[in-house]
Amino acid sequence: MLLYTELVVVAPDVAHPEAEAFWPAVWESEDFDSDGDFYYDGIDGRWTTLELRTKVAGSAPSVLxxxxxxxxxxxxxxxxxxxxxxxxxxxxxxxxWADNPAVAAMTEVAVTSLAVQTTSTEHYRAYLEAVEMFLAHAGGTTVGRFELDAAAFHERFLRATDD
Structure with missing residues (x-):
């Protein structure tokens, strides 16, 4: 089964974490590709695009x-x-989103889309962990169907599967 999810995060305009913080295990795999402007010199973490692709045996590749x-x-x-x-x-x-205190308090804003397409439940969980990491790092909140900060996101999507 192909899983696809896109979550949009509204956050203060802060430097992003290192690209390797998104899907760390994928960066260590032998068969992956990365693209984006995260490698530009002199942008101090203010990159805007990151695309990661890795093979899944017998299936379509996983893409973040x-x-x-x-x-x-x-x-x-x-x-x-x-x-x-x-x-x-x-x-x-x-x-x-003026009724959301976290969003209402933001002065300079960045809007980030984090999307995954995969058949791997392991890669899907890594995506959810990447979203949580990004929410915590940026101090943001998801917008759309759910308005969740990092703690609420963890509670809703990751807590039930914590080891």
């Missing part, structure tokens, strides 16, 4: 995509997936 649109950005982008995030930033600025 992280795209960010920053209110205060270093350079523009022509990616449609990021243009969609600009509309979410416009919604934040227009007060769509």
């Amino acid at each position: 995509e992280v795209y960010t649109f920053r209110e205060r950005r270093l350079y523009g982008t022509g990616l449609e997936s990021v243009a969609r995030l600009e509309r979410t930033l416009d919604d934040v600025k227009a007060g769509r």
Whole structure:
């Protein structure tokens, strides 16, 4: 079964964690590929795109995509997936989540999409852990169907499977 999920995070505009913090086990595997602007020099963690792809035996590859649109950005982008995030930033600025104290308190905002496509439940759990890590690092909240900070995200999606 193919699993696909995209979660959108609204957070203060802070530097991202190192790219290797997303799906750490994938970076250590022999058969993976990475792309994005995370490797640019002089951007101090303010990267905007990360794409990871790894093989799954006998199935489609697992893919993790992280795209960010920053209110205060270093350079523009022509990616449609990021243009969609600009509309979410416009919604934040227009007060769509004004009733969420965490979002309402943000001054400079970044909107990040974290998406996964996989047939591997192990890779899917690693995706959920990456979302939780990112929420905690950035001090953000998911928007859309669920408005969750890192602790609430863990409780809802990861606690039941903690070892």
